[in-house]
Amino acid sequence: DAGVIQSPRHEVTEMGQEVTLRCKPISGHDYLFWYRQTMMRGLELLIYFNNNVPIDDSGMPEDRFSAKMPNASFSTLKIQPSEPRDSAVYFCASSLERGLAGYTFGSGTRLTVV
Amino acid sequence: DQQVKQNSPSLSVQEGRISILNCDYTNSMFDYFLWYKKYPAEGPTFLISISSIKDKNEDGRFTVFLNKSAKHLSLHIVPSQPGDSAVYFCAASGDNYGQNFVFGPGTRLSVLP
Numbered sequence: 001d002a003g004v005i006q007s008p009r010h011e012v013t014e015m016g017q018e019v020t021l022r023c024k025p026i027s028g029h030d031y032l033f034w035y036r037q038t039m040m041r042g043l044e045l046l047i048y049f050n051n052n053v054p055i056d057d058s059g060m061p062e063d064r065f066s067a068k069m070p071n072a073s074f075s076t077l078k079i080q081p082s083e084p085r086d087s088a089v090y091f092c093a094s095s096l097e098r099g100l101a102g103y104t105f106g107s108g109t110r111l112t113v114v
Numbered sequence: 115d116q117q118v119k120q121n122s123p124s125l126s127v128q129e130g131r132i133s134i135l136n137c138d139y140t141n142s143m144f145d146y147f148l149w150y151k152k153y154p155a156e157g158p159t160f161l162i163s164i165s166s167i168k169d170k171n172e173d174g175r176f177t178v179f180l181n182k183s184a185k186h187l188s189l190h191i192v193p194s195q196p197g198d199s200a201v202y203f204c205a206a207s208g209d210n211y212g213q214n215f216v217f218g219p220g221t222r223l224s225v226l227p
Contacts, residue, residue, distance in 0.1 A: 105157030
């Protein structure tokens with residue numbers, strides 16, 4: 001398996017533009033997580049899905065952020081409109097049900113909003 | 115307020131010596147803990163875990179110790195190797211399925227040759 005695949009690896013966009021980050025989880029994993037990493041706050045959980053259904057989105061910072069999982073093999077995180085303070089590395093991770101062995105993370109998308 | 119704290123942002127250790135990374139948590143409901151290692155430009159990778167029914171778990175050079183009364187855990191790496199240089203995250207969870215982990219801010223370990 002190729003692991004969790006995120007695209008793009010890097011994204012530079014202007015303030016006010018829409019940004020869409022993409023994630024393909026590991027096949028068979030029932031849980032998918034979106035995390036954001038910043039210097040100030042470390043790794044923060046934004047939202048997670050179980051069997052394509054959003055379970056907890058309390059970490060989504062504002063209404064400008066939205067996430068979808070239309071099927072078991074694809075998820076998106078959208079920011080509209082983007083702001084400079086959204087600049088961070090965004091990680092997607094997936095795990096099996098009862099993922100007690102931990103998550104498998106993608107390599108992340110580094111977002112820079114100028 | 116951070117529920118999982120790693121108070122040392124960085125640590126330098128000589129190759130061959132022991133590295134000790136510390137983690138403290140505030141939520142007494144946490145009962146499952148993980149350590150992740152992260153190299154630059156890569157996602158975090160799972161390293162070792164421990165549940166609250168144990169106070170120690172060992173995997174090769176890596177040992178995690180848990181002190182529930184102190185709400186403290188530590189990761190010991192013996193002997194440390196230059197390839198261990200990375201950022202280490204502690205994570206904790208209290209839900210039944212261990213799905214919703216809270217991560218600490220990380221400690222950057224540098225192992226000097």
